[in-house]
Amino acid sequence: MFERLGSLQLPREARPLLAALLAVVMATFFAMDPAEAQNKERRVQFTLSLETSSLEGDPELRVRRAQEMASIAAERIETRLNSIDIKNHRVRVTDSNQIDITIYGLHSPEAIKSAVIPAGRLEIRPVLADNSIWLDLEDSLPEQIEIQYDPASFQTDRIFLFSSSAGSLRNFLSRVSLGNTDVVLFPHQQGWRTLNLGPTLATHSDITGVELHQTPSAIPFVKANLSSEATDKIRAHATAENVRHLVLMLDGEPVHLYRFSETQFSSELNLQTPDFLRTTDARYHWAIQVVARLSTPLPVTLIEIED
Numbered sequence: 001m002f003e004r005l006g007s008l009q010l011p012r013e014a015r016p017l018l019a020a021l022l023a024v025v026m027a028t029f030f031a032m033d034p035a036e037a038q039n040k041e042r043r044v045q046f047t048l049s050l051e052t053s054s055l056e057g058d059p060e061l062r063v064r065r066a067q068e069m070a071s072i073a074a075e076r077i078e079t080r081l082n083s084i085d086i087k088n089h090r091v092r093v094t095d096s097n098q099i100d101i102t103i104y105g106l107h108s109p110e111a112i113k114s115a116v117i118p119a120g121r122l123e124i125r126p127v128l129a130d131n132s133i134w135l136d137l138e139d140s141l142p143e144q145i146e147i148q149y150d151p152a153s154f155q156t157d158r159i160f161l162f163s164s165s166a167g168s169l170r171n172f173l174s175r176v177s178l179g180n181t182d183v184v185l186f187p188h189q190q191g192w193r194t195l196n197l198g199p200t201l202a203t204h205s206d207i208t209g210v211e212l213h214q215t216p217s218a219i220p221f222v223k224a225n226l227s228s229e230a231t232d233k234i235r236a237h238a239t240a241e242n243v244r245h246l247v248l249m250l251d252g253e254p255v256h257l258y259r260f261s262e263t264q265f266s267s268e269l270n271l272q273t274p275d276f277l278r279t280t281d282a283r284y285h286w287a288i289q290v291v292a293r294l295s296t297p298l299p300v301t302l303i304e305i306e307d
Helices: 011-027 036-039 058-082 110-117 166-175 229-242 280-295
Strands: 001-004 041-049 090-095 099-109 120-124 145-149 158-165 180-189 192-197 206-216 221-224 245-250 253-257 268-272 302-304
Touching: 036 221, 041 058, 041 110, 058 099, 058 110, 058 206, 058 280, 058 302, 090 158, 099 110, 110 158, 110 280, 120 229, 145 166, 158 166, 166 180, 180 253, 206 280, 221 229, 221 253, 221 280, 245 280, 253 280
Parallel strands: none
Antiparallel strands: 001 180, 041 099, 041 302, 090 099, 120 245, 145 158, 158 192, 180 192, 206 221, 221 268, 245 253
């Protein structure tokens, strides 16, 4: 949902969707008119096509495989919509193996599409404690970028790059050698910070359940459950490497920064909405996108058909 640099690249077809989602998030981040950010419609309708270039076999086999994949994708879209309590909807596979989706009621098209279309591939990864790579670049930092220390940390190696402009930070990182370091950008104090990522410790296959909840003050949050094997693996690695934060990556984008504590970490992850999302709609949109994608992955890349 935010910014990523490094080895993982999103399918070209998914980038306009993520760009639209980023625009919604940043509208809230910079306190634009709430009415502009909501952008609700009484009925959300769109059609999806399968990206079939990866399907193998003769033409007849490819057609049957496309039919099978379209049916599975439609069933999983239904699962996603039900997971976020959107009951009044219709999902239909056409004779040409396209998927027609109609959502009735007042909803944000961008939020619904961002919940339905992406693959739903999860990675839980540690944020590396040793960020000394940035000290080597200190003398070459432009004015818009600065080195900051992790809040409340007494360890001088817990540092990151910060800028009020994601573009400035992204452009700088594209001009320097990061080696094998995988770096993403994440909102931080009215700007953006770098996160250096460690290995993948859990994936979507380790999710055993996910639910949408809300606090007594009606602030939505996500409750996700991990398998015991993934829980033990994360705890052991994070403890051994002195990890303070885990980042949840969905479809190659960081969506949540989770503070790790060995004594409190368990198989149940309560994912609070990010602090920079200030309106009720923005928080709800974030929560439904995360819940829907975590509820089930999609077996094939889906592409929205433009009118």
